Amino acid sequence: MNTKDFSNDWKWQIANRIHTQEQLAEHITLSEKERAAFEGEIPLSFAVTPYYTTLLNSSALRKTVIPTDAENHVGTGELADPLGEEDHRATPHLIHTYPDKVLFLATTFCSTYCRYCTRSRIVGKPLTFDVSTFEETFQYIEQHTEIRDVLLSGGDPLTMTDSVLDELLSRIRSIPHVKMVRIGSKVPVVLPMRITDELCSLLRKHRVWLSLHFIHADELTEETQQACRKLADHGIGMVSQTVLLKGINDNTPALIDLFYGLLEINVKPYYLLQCDPVHGSRHFRTSVEKGIELIQSLHGSICGLAVPQYVIDAPGGGGKVPILGKEQIRRDGDDVVFLNYLGKEYRYPDPLI
Ligand code: SF4
Numbered sequence: 001m002n003t004k005d006f007s008n009d010w011k012w013q014i015a016n017r018i019h020t021q022e023q024l025a026e027h028i029t030l031s032e033k034e035r036a037a038f039e040g041e042i043p044l045s046f047a048v049t050p051y052y053t054t055l056l057n058s059s060a061l062r063k064t065v066i067p068t069d070a071e072n073h074v075g076t077g078e079l080a081d082p083l084g085e086e087d088h089r090a091t092p093h094l095i096h097t098y099p100d101k102v103l104f105l106a107t108t109f110c111s112t113y114c115r116y117c118t119r120s121r122i123v124g125k126p127l128t129f130d131v132s133t134f135e136e137t138f139q140y141i142e143q144h145t146e147i148r149d150v151l152l153s154g155g156d157p158l159t160m161t162d163s164v165l166d167e168l169l170s171r172i173r174s175i176p177h178v179k180m181v182r183i184g185s186k187v188p189v190v191l192p193m194r195i196t197d198e199l200c201s202l203l204r205k206h207r208v209w210l211s212l213h214f215i216h217a218d219e220l221t222e223e224t225q226q227a228c229r230k231l232a233d234h235g236i237g238m239v240s241q242t243v244l245l246k247g248i249n250d251n252t253p254a255l256i257d258l259f260y261g262l263l264e265i266n267v268k269p270y271y272l273l274q275c276d277p278v279h280g281s282r283h284f285r286t287s288v289e290k291g292i293e294l295i296q297s298l299h300g301s302i303c304g305l306a307v308p309q310y311v312i313d314a315p316g317g318g319g320k321v322p323i324l325g326k327e328q329i330r331r332d333g334d335d336v337v338f339l340n341y342l343g344k345e346y347r348y349p350d351p352l353i
Contacts, residue, residue, distance in 0.1 A: 006050040010194035014111055014159065017047045024066070027053045037067040043280060044071055045113045045124025051223070052112050052190045058218040060248045064114055071115055071280035076334060077315075077349025080121045082276040084317035093137040097317050100148045104137065106168060107155035112190040114213075116243060116284045118276040118313075123155055131167050138171050141178065149180040151211070158187035158194055162202055169206040181206060184241075186213040188227040195227035200234035209237045212267060216249050217257035225265050232266035239270035242308065243284075244294070246275075250286045252297045259298075259306040269308035271320070276313055277349050288312065288336045288350050292326055312338065314346035321346070 007013070018024050021038035027050075030038075048056075048065050056062045085103070090096040095103040108122050117123055141147050150172055157165065172181055183203075187194045189212065203210070210231065214220075231238060240262050244250055249258065259269040272295060275285045295310035311320040318340040323329065330337045335347040 008193045010191055010196075013049045013051055013191055013193060016050055017111065018050065018053055019047050024048070024053070028056050028062075030066075033068060034066050037069050037071075040069060041072060042067045044115060044117065044120045045110075047110075047124065048112045049191050051193070055218060055221065058216070060216045060254075061218050063248055064116070064215055064245065065112055067115065068283070070283040073282065074279045075277075075282035075349070076351060077347075078277045078279050078281060079315070080279050082118060082278050082315050083313055084315070085119075088317060091137045091140050093134060094140055096140075096144070096147075098319060100146050102141065102147050102150055104150055104152045104172075105154050106134075106152045106157040107160055109154065109159050110156040110190075111159050111187065111194075114186070116245065116275055116278065116281050118278050119154075120278055131164055134168065134171070138175070141172070142175050145177045148177060149182070150178055151182045151184060153184035156185050156187055157183050158185040158199070159191070162198055165199075166202055166206075169202070169208065173206050180209065182209045182211050184211045184213070188212055188224055188231070189214055189219045192221075192223040192227035195230055197230070197234075200230055200236065203231070203236050204234045209239070211270070212238055212240050214240045214242055214258060214262060214267070215245065216254065217261045220258075220261040220265070228265035228267055238267040240267045240308070241271045241273060242269065243273045243275050244286055244291050244310075245284050246286045248284075250290060250294065252294060255294060255298065256302055256306070259302070259308065263303075263306055269306055272308045272310045273320075274310070274312040274323075274348065277315060282351075285350070287352075288323070288329060288348060289326065292323060292329075295323070296325070312336075312346075312348050314338075314340045315348060316346065318342075318344060318346040 085095045088095050088097040093105050108125050110123055113124055262269050274291050298307045309322045311322050313320050321340050334351040336350045337347050
């Protein structure tokens with residue numbers, strides 16, 4: 001398939017997502033290992049937009065969305081909910097971990113599913129959210145005047161229709177103590193045709209920041225660049241979160257290409273995230289020591305604006321901890337031990353072999 005073979009209508013892209021091995025094999029030649037993975041049990045949701053399928057000749061991107069047998073193996077210390085979000089669930093749609101910030105789970109739907117998703121326990125699962133079920137969550141935010149920052153995520157909220165998003169954002173924006181509304185999304189990367197003028201105007205109206213999920217410079221296609229430039233032209237602030245992934249982006253040249261490419265389209269590299277120890281993620285995770293070497297290789301050698309913070313999201317809900325150097329961590333066998341912002345000790349499972 002090439003871009004001429006599919007519609008640029010975002011709803012068509014969603015309606016025609018690739019769900020099965022047979023559909024995928026119509027577009028790319030699957031390796032024996034990939035075919036074998038489809039024959040077995042696939043524990044995580046699988047879907048790819050027709051658009052993103054055209055990028056899968058990139059071996060880096062291919063690994064991020066096509067199932068492999070490795071995701072069936074649950075390694076030591078891996079959890080279904082590595083960030084302990086369920087322990088902080090305040091309403092069916094809301095995770096309240098930090099004092100002034102909440103995570104609003106607006107949908108479980110993504111147009112394309114990443115194989116290392118922290119929230120794989122819920123994404124793609126048949127939980128249909130409806131704005132009418134959000135009221136309890138709106139009331140919770142209203143009652144908790146310490147909440148200043150609402151991050152809409154899921155799933156990918158930009159897969160919701162303009163009218164649903166408008167209703168949701170209007171209601172959140174009507175709460176006076178909410179100062180900041182962000183949306184976490186991979187849509188400009190996997191479904192760039194969703195970034196219409198109407199959507200941009202809507203995001204502008206509600207003064208939304210976007211926290212975008214980029215993995216590799218191969219994602220910076222003409223379509224994605226246009227989508228981000230359109231968002232920038234509408235005054236939408238954009239930052240990126242990149243998960244550090246073994247064999248995909250865990251080398252200095254790949255990171256430099258990505259981070260400079262993002263700056264060119266007005267996206268500030270924000271976080272380089274150590275991959276969360278979610279079930280079946282062992283094959284994606286680099287060592288923390290390697291992450292430190294990589295971030296140190298960027299500091300001082302490229303423009304500071306292009307350098308994100310390297311962070312570990314402390315397993316169990318300790319929050320994001322910026323890691324600057326090896327002196328901040330301690331090895332205890334297969335665990336890396338570090339302190340969070342409250343001085344509390346956390347462990348990241350990081351097997352030596
Ligand atoms: S886009 Fe985000 S929420 Fe959706 S599967 Fe990927 S990592 Fe998970």
